[in-house]
Amino acid sequence: MTRYVIIGAGAVGASLAAQFELNGITYALVGRGAQISHIREHGLSYQRPSGTQQIKLSAFDLGDPPELAPDDILLLTVKSQDAAGALAFWSWRPVAGTTARPPKTCRWSRFRTGSPRRLPL
Numbered sequence: 001m002t003r004y005v006i007i008g009a010g011a012v013g014a015s016l017a018a019q020f021e022l023n024g025i026t027y028a029l030v031g032r033g034a035q036i037s038h039i040r041e042h043g044l045s046y047q048r049p050s051g052t053q054q055i056k057l058s059a060f061d062l063g064d065p066p067e068l069a070p071d072d073i074l075l076l077t078v079k080s081q082d083a084a085g086a087l088a089f090w091s092w093r094p095v096a097g098t099t100a101r102p103p104k105t106c107r108w109s110r111f112r113t114g115s116p117r118r119l120p121l
Contacts, residue, residue, distance in 0.1 A: 001026060005066065005074045007086055009036045009059065013077035017057045018046040032062040068095045 006013045009031025017029040043056040
């Protein structure tokens with residue numbers, strides 16, 4: 001069964017999690033600091049044109065993230081300045097039930113010619 005792992009518990013991520021909760025869609029909201037602590041303890045006060053609801057969310061602190069499954073879909077909802085760090089953290093997380101190694105990566109450099117060249121790691 002597909003689960004959405006929402007990375008970032010700001011306005012966008014928390015709103016997505018609230019909509020998923022209200023519609024019975026499986027998800028895990030992952031955040032850090034006081035924001036996610038408050039959401040875990042008190043839920044989210046979710047305001048819509050139809051009214052305000054206090055919603056209990058499936059929330060995880062980044063220090064203890066949920067285990068990833070092969071069918072998970074990761075949604076990156078962090079601010080752009082935090083995207084590289086979030087991608088670096090999540091791209092190396094193990095996936096339950098798999099023995100696959102993390103993908104090999106390469107670095108790209110433009111040296112003097114200005115054209116990209118692949119460098120071995």
